[in-house]
Amino acid sequence: MRFVLLALCLLAGCNTPGPHFRGLPATTVTIDGSTFDVRVNGRLAEALRINTQYAPRFGPIKDRAGQAMELVSGCIVKEVRGDQALATGILDCGDGGPPIDRLRPQGEYDCFMIDSYISPATNELVLDLDCTLI
Numbered sequence: 386m387r388f389v390l391l392a393l394c395l396l397a398g399c400n401t402p403g404p405h406f407r408g409l410p411a412t413t414v415t416i417d418g419s420t421f422d423v424r425v426n427g428r429l430a431e432a433l434r435i436n437t438q439y440a441p442r443f444g445p446i447k448d449r450a451g452q453a454m455e456l457v458s459g460c461i462v463k464e465v466r467g468d469q470a471l472a473t474g475i476l477d478c479g480d481g482g483p484p485i486d487r488l489r490p491q492g493e494y495d496c497f498m499i500d501s502y503i504s505p506a507t508n509e510l511v512l513d514l515d516c517t518l519i
Contacts, residue, residue: 403471406431410507414453415499415515421450423457430454430462430474441469450474456494456516 402424411422420436432450450472451462460478467473496516504511
């Protein structure tokens, strides 16, 4: 019984953002079949993959996570680290740059909105987008 309780506690943390990104609003983005919750904090971005995929390799997931981080942050992603489930990107936003309009897609992406709703936890608008790099 203790083992089952321990396993449930460990599994409950599988879709939780890292400590540096807790409490930040997430933007859900789907790129080439991978769906991520993306959070941005300063010069770092985190992409948490929230859909199931059979045996994904980090190479393709890393590229998709980088595209999702660029789309949400409006900055260039210099490097992506992590694994198939949770990736952290180092952002290059230039010398401070202009304020980012997070509602307008940045870069050359073709996106369409799948769904939108108000998050009961944060009372913010959440957009579910499906985007492909043009």
